[in-house]
Amino acid sequence: MTITTRLLRTLDALRPAPAASAHCDGPCGVYDPASARIAGEAVLSMTKKIVDLDMNADGAHNTFTRFVAIKEEQAELVKRELNILWHDYFKPEHLEQYPDLHTTFWNAAKQASACKTSVSVEAANELMSQIEAIHNMFWASKGRDVPWYTAS
Numbered sequence: 001m002t003i004t005t006r007l008l009r010t011l012d013a014l015r016p017a018p019a020a021s022a023h024c025d026g027p028c029g030v031y032d033p034a035s036a037r038i039a040g041e042a043v044l045s046m047t048k049k050i051v052d053l054d055m056n057a058d059g060a061h062n063t064f065t066r067f068v069a070i071k072e073e074q075a076e077l078v079k080r081e082l083n084i085l086w087h088d089y090f091k092p093e094h095l096e097q098y099p100d101l102h103t104t105f106w107n108a109a110k111q112a113s114a115c116k117t118s119v120s121v122e123a124a125n126e127l128m129s130q131i132e133a134i135h136n137m138f139w140a141s142k143g144r145d146v147p148w149y150t151a152s
Contacts (some may be wrong), residue, residue, distance in 0.1 A: 031089040033135045036081040039074045040131045041152055043115050044124040046071035051121060078112040085138060098137050108134060
């Protein structure tokens with residue numbers, strides 16, 4: 001054991017750090033469904049671009065591949081961001097206010113997966129609707145009225 005380690009252990013024994021606890025990985029307030037909305041908007045945008053793409057144009061196959069990669073990456077990001085909100089922010093007491101909370105999140109995650117496996121503007125719009133529902137639940141749970149908006 002080095003002298004530094006012994007010194008730190010002695011200091012810790014004499015003056016231990018206070019115990020800290022939290023219901024989540026980070027302090028409240030760092031959560032925001034906006035990141036899921038932005039990723040969802042990218043899914044919708046890329047889906048529209050894929051649908052509108054002229055596959056006979058020069059470089060179309062390269063462009064198609066890039067659009068699909070972005071769409072799938074962003075759909076996966078939607079799932080990740082929603083899971084963080086679902087598992088880290090929302091607590092059991094929120095179920096009293098939102099009895100359909102688990103179903104809402106589960107359906108949104110499934111919808112993001114559906115957007116990965118298809119090219120459907122309707123599916124991407126449905127994903128945005130589900131993210132909006134989560135946005136509304138989230139901000140209401142904080143007692144705040146934050147209007148829904150999209151960047152595009």
